[in-house]
Amino acid sequence: MEQTKKAWNRENITVRDSNQYIGGVFVEASSGETFANIDPFTNQKLNSVASGDERDISKAVEAASNAMKNGPWGSMKVEERMVYINRIADLIDEEIEEIAYLEALDTGLPISQTKKMTARAAENFRFYARMVQSVLHGESYPVDNTFINYTVYKSIGVVGLITPWNAPFMLETWKVAPALATGNTVVLKPAELSPLTVDKLAEVIDRADLPEGVFNVVHGYGETAGAALVAHKDVAAISFTGETTTGSTIIKNSADTLKKTSMELGGKSPLIVFEDANFGRALDAAVWGIFSFNGERCTANSRVFLHSSIKDRFIEAMKERVDNLTLGDSMDASTQLGPLISREHMEKVNSYISLAKEEGCEVYQGNVPETLADGNFISPTLLLNAQNHMRVCQEEIFGPVVSIIEFEEEQEVIDAANDVEYGLAGYVWTSDLQRGHRVAQAVDAGMIWVNAQNVRDLRIPFGGMKASGIGREGGHYAMFEFYTEPKAIHIALGDHHIPQFGKKQ
Numbered sequence: 001m002e003q004t005k006k007a008w009n010r011e012n013i014t015v016r017d018s019n020q021y022i023g024g025v026f027v028e029a030s031s032g033e034t035f036a037n038i039d040p041f042t043n044q045k046l047n048s049v050a051s052g053d054e055r056d057i058s059k060a061v062e063a064a065s066n067a068m069k070n071g072p073w074g075s076m077k078v079e080e081r082m083v084y085i086n087r088i089a090d091l092i093d094e095e096i097e098e099i100a101y102l103e104a105l106d107t108g109l110p111i112s113q114t115k116k117m118t119a120r121a122a123e124n125f126r127f128y129a130r131m132v133q134s135v136l137h138g139e140s141y142p143v144d145n146t147f148i149n150y151t152v153y154k155s156i157g158v159v160g161l162i163t164p165w166n167a168p169f170m171l172e173t174w175k176v177a178p179a180l181a182t183g184n185t186v187v188l189k190p191a192e193l194s195p196l197t198v199d200k201l202a203e204v205i206d207r208a209d210l211p212e213g214v215f216n217v218v219h220g221y222g223e224t225a226g227a228a229l230v231a232h233k234d235v236a237a238i239s240f241t242g243e244t245t246t247g248s249t250i251i252k253n254s255a256d257t258l259k260k261t262s263m264e265l266g267g268k269s270p271l272i273v274f275e276d277a278n279f280g281r282a283l284d285a286a287v288w289g290i291f292s293f294n295g296e297r298c299t300a301n302s303r304v305f306l307h308s309s310i311k312d313r314f315i316e317a318m319k320e321r322v323d324n325l326t327l328g329d330s331m332d333a334s335t336q337l338g339p340l341i342s343r344e345h346m347e348k349v350n351s352y353i354s355l356a357k358e359e360g361c362e363v364y365q366g367n368v369p370e371t372l373a374d375g376n377f378i379s380p381t382l383l384l385n386a387q388n389h390m391r392v393c394q395e396e397i398f399g400p401v402v403s404i405i406e407f408e409e410e411q412e413v414i415d416a417a418n419d420v421e422y423g424l425a426g427y428v429w430t431s432d433l434q435r436g437h438r439v440a441q442a443v444d445a446g447m448i449w450v451n452a453q454n455v456r457d458l459r460i461p462f463g464g465m466k467a468s469g470i471g472r473e474g475g476h477y478a479m480f481e482f483y484t485e486p487k488a489i490h491i492a493l494g495d496h497h498i499p500q501f502g503k504k505q
Contacts, residue, residue: 008042008101009239010331015105018049018195018219020056021202022379023063026211029220030055037195040339041329041375042383049195052220057187064158064185066233067213074155078136082129084210086183089125091204092173096122099200103169104330106196108339108376109293111331118197121173124159127458128181128479135476136182136484139414148491153484155183156260157236160229162250163198164242165191165341166296166398172198172230175239182483187216187235189226193341195219195304209474222246235296240264241298243396244422244467251470255430262471264298264395264484265311267424270417271301272407272439275309275427278451283314285427285453286402287321288451291380291504294338295400297419298468299425299447299454303386303393307415315384322366322380339375340399349399352392356383359390361403370410388416396422410435423465425454446472 002120018037019026029050036045050056068074072080092099096118105116138151161175168191179186190198198217205215218225230238230253237260240250244265271289273282289301306314330338338347357363362384366376378399386393386403393403407413417426426445428434446464448454456462461472471482474491480486 008097008331010105013098013101013105015047015102016199017047019197020050020052020060020219021206021215021217022056022060023216024206026202026206029053030059033461035192037106037193038342038487039105040341040503041331043343043374043376044105046196046420049304050219052189052218052225054224054228056218056220057189057225060187060218060332061158061229061232061234063213064187064216066295067211068155068157068185068196071211071213073211073214076183078132081181081183082133084208085125085129085177088205088473089122089129090120091207092125092201095200099169099197101331102196102200102387103194104338106194106328107165107168107341109167109296110335110338112333112335113293114330117167117170120170122236124173124177124458125181128177131476131479132181136479138333138486145493146496147493149488150491151486151488153182153480154487156483156485157184158234159184159483160232160235160238161184161188162184162226162229162238162240162242163188165194166293166298168203169197169201171241175241176201176215177298178478179239182479183216184483185216187229189219189222190227192219192221197207227253230254231256231258235259237261239473239482241500247469262473263469264471265424265467265469266398266422267298267300267464267468268303268394268396268420268422269299269301269425269427269445270303270305270443271427272305272417272429273307273310273314273412274410274428274430274432274435276431277310278431279310279314279317281451282429283317283321285429286314287318288453289427290402291325291337291400294340295378296341296398300398301415301425301427302397302401303388303403303405303420308406308408311404311406315382318382318404319364322364322382325380327364327366327368327372327377327379337380337400339372339377341376343376345398346378349378349397349401351471352395352397352399352401353378353381353383356386356390356392356401356403359387359392360391361392363387368503388419394420410439414439414442418442419463421467423463424468425449427452427454438505472476
């Protein structure tokens with residue numbers, strides 16, 4: 001008999017309290033303290049979260065270090081390790097429907113979008129399993145008949161991962177998968193605002209029977225648990241995704257113990273629409289790129305540069321889209337824009353909208369229905385007549401707010417696009433392929449899409465320039481440049497000359 005598929009909704013989804021996962025066991029925080037996790041849609045408590053501190057981090061790092069040095073993980077054959085990695089992927093697939101709904105409930109991201117995001121999580125593990133087996137190999141350098149020099153790539157040890165509250169499950173697996181696949185052990189400090197899906201990841205990894213201590217989770221605040229993870233002498237590296245000020249602090253604090261760091265930070269990405277662009281596709285991309293994921297995405301095209309000849313028509317089309325966007329419960333399949341992650345963040349975004357008016361922008365907004373008054377809703381917002389020097393065009397707002405800036409000439413828009421402290425992503429729309437290449441290469445950003453929305457490929461480097469970060473996620477850039485260390489081995493093939501210092505003649 002065919003099993004009836006469960007209809008997930010706000011009423012029937014199970015939410016348990018969030019505990020630490022240390023050494024293969026779910027435990028309370030050492031302090032016994034908890035904090036409340038709040039539903040962005042109702043602003044009511046969803047669950048209690050264990051509030052970790054330095055003691056919990058020390059226990060987790062000790063467990064991870066012991067698993068690396070004394071457990072089977074550090075010496076396990078690659079083929080055996082990949083069995084675990086692929087098992088995690090299979091178990092994620094079994095849980096993926098519930099994970100998507102937990103993500104929507106916890107973050108306010110629309111379920112139609114969390115389903116697509118979380119669906120990529122299992123592939124993160126399978127991708128790195130394939131890559132480790134096919135690509136993670138060294139090079140050899142013969143030197144005449146005298147030497148053969150070769151390299152091997154070794155895991156670095158205990159890796160600290162600090163992840164954000166936007167798209168948490170996808171971004172957690174994006175870091176955990178290459179870290180584990182390359183043979184490291186992990187201490188993960190997730191964002192305190194979105195604990196639910198990392199709990200499911202811990203449950204999945206527990207069911208996959210990884211050796212105890214290989215994967216650990218410590219919930220807590222950044223200034224306590226996060227800072228302790230960064231400072232711990234036995235943590236070899238920190239990978240962080242989040243806002244730029246925190247990233248800068250982490251780099252400074254990592255210097256005392258000479259940790260490797262990878263920083264994927266903020267953005268203020270330009271989307272440039274030239275007069276010859278495919279109008280409809282550019283419009284679709286501009287609207288999707290700022291209003292999907294509630295505008296809470298580092299690669300959002302929060303500055304839209306419009307050529308003067310199409311500006312008015314494009315703005316009218318964007319206004320129509322804004323008027324028709326569906327705001328609502330993130331658990332509703334028809335919702336396109338859900339509540340922001342927290343009341344505090346909503347107030348921050350609103351403060352930027354007020355600032356835009358002070359700076360001289362015309363603010364065009366959609367409506368938030370009265371029925372949604374309990375949630376952290378910001379209506380989709382266009383900042384018209386914006387000038388690139390304004391603070392609302394320079395600072396990351398991280399919400400459904402886009403600045404519209406007019407331009408005339410190619411070099412003018414390149415200069416304006418680059419006149420910002422960030423350099424994460426950029427988007428160029430034009431029918432002139434030569435111009436597309438020119439502008440893409442001239443804009444200061446780690447990633448540029450030409451005539452395309454933000455479509456990801458796990459093989460390519462993900463990361464930015466300037467205040468948008470240091471290092472790259474993805475593909476062999478993660479494996480070779482961050483999660484492993486190259487070791488050079490030199491083998492003498494004969495008796496080469498060695499100076500005989502101090503030998504009597």
